[in-house]
Amino acid sequence: MDPGLTRCGVGVVDSRPGRRAVLVGVGVLRTAPETSTDLRLLEISRGLDTWLDEHVPDVVAVERVFAQNNRGTVMGTAQVAGLAMVAAARRGVPVALHTPSEVKAAVTGSGRADKAQVQKMVASILGLSVAPEPADAADALALAVTHLWRPAGALQGGDRHETTPAQRAWAAAEQQAKARYRTGVRGREQVR
Amino acid sequence: MDPGLTRCGVGVVDSRPGRRAVLVGVGVLRTAPETSTDLRLLEISRGLDTWLDEHVPDVVAVERVFAQNNRGTVMGTAQVAGLAMVAAARRGVPVALHTPSEVKAAVTGSGRADKAQVQKMVASILGLSVAPEPADAADALALAVTHLWRPAGALQGGDRHETTPAQRAWAAAEQQAKARYRTGVRGREQVR
Structure with missing residues (x-):
């Protein structure tokens, strides 16, 4: 996830050892700047x-946000990164x-590559004929690829192994049950 | 709410026009710095x-976080402020x-008052014999009082009036139903 309040990139990739990473899904969550921050968040x-309920990922990679990025958008970006972390943690996903x-x-070989180079390399790595658009979508996929190719120990709380795939599957099923329940409540149906 | 990753102050006050504000509840949510950020959030x-499900507030006042506060904690503070905004927005609370x-x-008459002065004035305003401890708890109450005494138009999305008290009560009831459901799921009870 490439966090942002106006555009939040989301990319899902699948991978097996020794196989090329495969694009599963990519998109951008957009909110309107004229809406108040609470409603945008x-x-x-x-x-x-x-996204998380649909794809039930094994891990969520989020761009690390620095306060030194002193653009006016840094607070919103940090807040969206926080939401992504909580959404994952709530499901037991590292x-x-x-x-x-x-x-x-990781994706271009240079820490100073520009957005176009990242988009081009992401397309090449995932075997896509067209580069993902916009840059936020490509950045989210680049994050996912970076995580696949990570050195050991890059997980938040790297020594945390309390969730097994079975526990995560159970948590995902629980989330889906809740989502169905929410839909039921919204539609004012009775839950039995 | 006085956001913070290590200590997040929460204060609830009640008020009627022309009456002194009354303390309803105050506390601090604490997380351990050695825990990973996702789990702390x-x-x-x-x-x-x-807190929100218990007290069903009419409005949530949150401290505005600035990137210029260039302490190492500013990102975590911004993220917790974001969580507070989402928690309120999810319940239709402005x-x-x-x-x-x-x-x-607002509470001391000086924008440069120190923490002790804020604590002392909060105690005086709410008629408490002892100043709230720690400072984060007092700050949360000071925020609530500031909002009670606000000039017009201080709401996020100040022109947003789409939720009525009845709608908020309905949203609160829905949240409580969900909370009961969550408890049920945790206890592995069947929901019928």
Whole structure:
């Protein structure tokens, strides 16, 4: 996940040892700058929930946000990164943080690559005939690839192994049950 | 709510026009620095949910976090502020952001008051014989008081009036039903 309040990139890849990584899904969650921050964050939180419930990932890689990136958007970006971490943690999915330069270096060989180079290399790595658009979508896929190719110990709380795949599957089933329940409540149906 | 990753202050006050504000509840959500950020954020998110479900506030006031506060903790603080906003927005509760100097000025008369002065004034305003401890708890109450005494238009999305008290009560009931359901799932009971 490439966090952002106006555009949050989400990319899902699948991989087996010794095989090329495969694109599973990619998209961008967008919110309107004229909407208040609380509602924008809620919208993104719901969007992230949908992605996680649909794909049940083994791990979520999120771009690490630095305060030194002193753009006006850094607070919103940090908040969306926080939502992504919570959405993963709520499902027992481990979170990995990677810096922008780690990502650039992993996919292009240079920590200073520009957005176009990242897009081009992501397309090449995943065997896509067209580069993912917009850059936020490509960045999310680049993060996923970076994590696949990670050195050991890159997980948040790297010594944390309390969730097994079976526990994560159980947590995912629980989330889906809750999602169905929520839908039921919204539609004012009776839950039996 | 006075956001923070290590200590997040939460204060609840009640008020009627022309009456003194009354302390309803105050506390601090704490997480351990040695825990990974994703799990700390999850813990705080669950703590905030509990406070909101218990008290069903009319509005949530959150301290506005600035990137310029270039302490090492600013990212975590921003993320917790984001979680507070989402927790409120998910329940249809309006969010107000107030800056630290607005809060200090509102309760002490000076935007540069120190923590002890804020604690002392909060105790005096709410008629408490002992100042709230720690400072994060007092800051959360000071934020609530600041919001009570606010000038018009301080709400996030100030022109947003789409939730009525009845709608918020309905949303709160829905949240409580979900919380019961969650408890049921955790206890592995069947939901019928």
